[in-house]
Amino acid sequence: MNNPPLLTQDGRTLAEVRADFPMLQASENERPLIYFNSGATSLKPESVLQAMTEYYRSYGVNVARGVDAIGYKATNAFESVRAQTAHFIGARQAHEIVFTRNTTEALNLIAYSYGDAHVEAGDEIVVSETEHHANYVPWQELAKRRRAKLIVVKPDSNGTVTPALLEAALSPRTKIVALFHVSNVLGASNDLKALAALAHTAGAVLVADGAQGIVHSRPAVADWDVDFYAFSAHKLCGPTGLGLLYGKQTLLAEMAPWQFGGEMIDVVDVFDSTFAEAPQRFEAGTMAIAEVIGWGEAMRYIDRIGYDFIHTQNLRLATRLVEGLQRLDTVEIYNPHNAANAVVAYNIKGVHPHDAAGIYDREGISIRAGHHCNQPTMRFLGVQSTLRASLSFYNTPEEVDHFLEVSTKAGDFLDVLF
Numbered sequence: 001m002n003n004p005p006l007l008t009q010d011g012r013t014l015a016e017v018r019a020d021f022p023m024l025q026a027s028e029n030e031r032p033l034i035y036f037n038s039g040a041t042s043l044k045p046e047s048v049l050q051a052m053t054e055y056y057r058s059y060g061v062n063v064a065r066g067v068d069a070i071g072y073k074a075t076n077a078f079e080s081v082r083a084q085t086a087h088f089i090g091a092r093q094a095h096e097i098v099f100t101r102n103t104t105e106a107l108n109l110i111a112y113s114y115g116d117a118h119v120e121a122g123d124e125i126v127v128s129e130t131e132h133h134a135n136y137v138p139w140q141e142l143a144k145r146r147r148a149k150l151i152v153v154k155p156d157s158n159g160t161v162t163p164a165l166l167e168a169a170l171s172p173r174t175k176i177v178a179l180f181h182v183s184n185v186l187g188a189s190n191d192l193k194a195l196a197a198l199a200h201t202a203g204a205v206l207v208a209d210g211a212q213g214i215v216h217s218r219p220a221v222a223d224w225d226v227d228f229y230a231f232s233a234h235k236l237c238g239p240t241g242l243g244l245l246y247g248k249q250t251l252l253a254e255m256a257p258w259q260f261g262g263e264m265i266d267v268v269d270v271f272d273s274t275f276a277e278a279p280q281r282f283e284a285g286t287m288a289i290a291e292v293i294g295w296g297e298a299m300r301y302i303d304r305i306g307y308d309f310i311h312t313q314n315l316r317l318a319t320r321l322v323e324g325l326q327r328l329d330t331v332e333i334y335n336p337h338n339a340a341n342a343v344v345a346y347n348i349k350g351v352h353p354h355d356a357a358g359i360y361d362r363e364g365i366s367i368r369a370g371h372h373c374n375q376p377t378m379r380f381l382g383v384q385s386t387l388r389a390s391l392s393f394y395n396t397p398e399e400v401d402h403f404l405e406v407s408t409k410a411g412d413f414l415d416v417l418f
Contacts, residue, residue, distance in 0.1 A: 003316055009306025014313070017305065018394050020045040031364030034399045039184055039212065039343055039390030040368055041234045044298075048237060051297035052290045063289055064263055078289055081296035082279075088299050089229065090220035091246050098252070098279040099287055100243035103211040104134040106230035107178075109245060109282060110207055111138035113255040114228075119175045121147035126169050126177045126204070128153045128161045130377040132184050135209040139178050148175075155380070158337050159188030166195055170202040177206050181213025181229075185345050185377045185388065187338035189213070193224040200225070205251070211235055215392075216314065216341050218307050221246050233291065238298035242291040245282075252278035259284040305393065313393040314342035317400055321389060324404040330411030334381050342391040345381075348410045353385045359410045365403055 008017060018024050021043045026033045035043060055077070063075040083094040091097065100106040119125065125139045129152050143150040153169045155161050161179055170177075177199040182189050196206040205227035210219060214231045221229045228251070233242040247255075257264055257275050261284040266274040275281045302310075318339035325331045325346055334345040348356045357369035368388045371378045378384060389403065 006309060006312055006316075008304065008309045010304045014394075014396065018396070020047065020301075021394055022046055022049070024394060028364040028366065029362055034363075034365040034395075034402060036365060036367045036389040036391060036395070036399075036403060038215075038392035038395075039235075039372075039388060041240065042215070042237050042392060043394060044239065044294075045237055045301050047301055048239065048294045048297045052239060052294040055290050055293045060290070062286055074289065077296075078287070078292050081292045081299075084296055084299055085244055086246075088218070088303075089214070089244075089246060090218070090222050092222050093249055095277075095279055096246055096249050096252065098245040098247065098282045099292060100230075100245055100282075101241060101288070102243040103209065103230045103232045104243070106243045106245035107134050107207070107209065108138050109258055110228050110230070110247070111142045112258040113282070114205070114251065115139075115142040115176060116145065117254075117256065119143075119146040119148050122173060123148045123175045124151050124171055124173045125149070126151045126153060126166070126174055126179075128155055128179055129380050130155050130159055130183055130186065130188075130374070131178070131180055132209060132211070133373045133375070134211075135178050135180060135207075136376060139176070142176075149173075155188065159183050159186035159335060159377075159380075161190050161195065163191065163194045163198055166198050170198065170204070172202070174199070174202045174204040177204050179206070179208060181208050181210045181219075182216060182341050182343075183338075183377070184212050184343065185372050185374050185386070186335040187212075187341035187343035187345075188335070189338075189341060192226050196225045196227070199227075212341070212343070216311060227251055233295040233298060236298060237301055238295040239288075239291040241288045242295055244295075247278075249278070252282075255282075257281045257284070261285045310393045311340070313395075314391060315340050317391045317395055317397065318342040318344060320397060321391065321400045321403065324400070325407060328404075328408060328411065331407060334383075334386060344389045344391075345386045346389070347383065347386050348407070351410060353387045356387055356410050360403075360406055363402070363406045365406060 023043045059073045061074050063078040082097045085097045086094045151169050199206040207228045208226045210229045210231040229246040234240040264281050264284040322336050322339050330349050332347050353369035370385050
């Protein structure tokens with residue numbers, strides 16, 4: 001039975017949405033591009049590209065560096081995106097949003113600026129066994145610097161850190177709990193509201209890696225009561241080179257800067273300096289202005305599409321893909337239960353993931369092969385690497401069907417190549 005036609009928030013069809021993305025008109029190996037690697041980065045709609053180009057063409061000057069009209073226009077546009085981001089993720093105040101280079105830098109900022117000031121020898125930092133390196137290595141290094149203990153929670157069979165699992169890992173010495181919102185390999189979702197409440201009961205803060213989470217549902221950071229939430233613009237139709245960090249105002253206000261230079265200062269004396277209030281104290285030097293402008297348009301674009309469309313489309317596509325792969329004896333799927341977040345980790349039995357990815361590439365299909373910047377999850381699964389198909393709302397059922405045809409062929413590796 002076919003699904004009923006799905007319309008965006010602004011009443012458009014999938015075909016009309018696909019026309020927004022220039023790369024979907026491209027080809028790969030003389031075949032139409034099928035992009036199943038949106039977990040690495042999303043494609044960008046034309047309106048985002050135009051917004052960035054318009055900045056460079058019409059008011060491409062620095063921000064907070066002058067009192068002229070064009071400088072004011074650029075600064076106002078830049079700062080309006082800060083307020084827009086706060087509203088988009090459910091924060092209470094614009095100055096709870098810090099612009100960074102990416103999610104990784106945002107998490108490192110917390111580890112250095114908050115962690116070094118609050119973690120002492122013998123304290124504990126809790127992470128899960130399936131974190132992305134960006135939400136694992138900074139806490140390893142913080143534990144080394146402060147002679148603290150890293151507590152690693154093993155998720156349940158679905159890849160989720162349940163409240164019961166976290167509660168068992170907490171102690172009076174726990175200072176930081178750092179967990180993913182949505183896993184970049186298994187697609188598992190953590191209940192951040194419940195986990196934050198548990199962390200606070202233990203006297204700890206909750207740091208959430210939202211890089212994949214924001215792609216699939218609108219965050220509600222204030223309602224969830226998370227202390228920090230980090231993500232990147234490029235995962236959700238925005239440009240590369242821009243990360244976003246939400247931090248509670250009370251926490252950011254007490255945190256020291258970790259990078260120093262222009263515009264993050266208050267007074268620079270001969271032998272000492274004082275620093276601006278948050279968030280400016282964490283934004284040293286010229287920022288990625290065009291990228292911030294592009295991110296503002298990306299949020300408007302997502303609002304026009306609507307998260308209901310995104311969620312339903314992703315669920316339909318991923319369910320079709322998982323059910324198709326499950327019919328193939330040559331395929332092992334590692335997360336068939338997490339289709340809602342449109343991330344499918346699997347392998348072709350007897351074929352190295354890199355070789356299999358080459359077969360898909362010959363057919364114009366872009367997927368990811370490797371450990372996905374997440375070696376801890378590979379150990380959790382008991383493998384060295386996997387294939388990962390990560391879908392988005394701009395993909396089609398026909399693309400999924402072609403992907404499944406190629407997956408069938410990939411099981412006979414030598415015949416495909418020769």
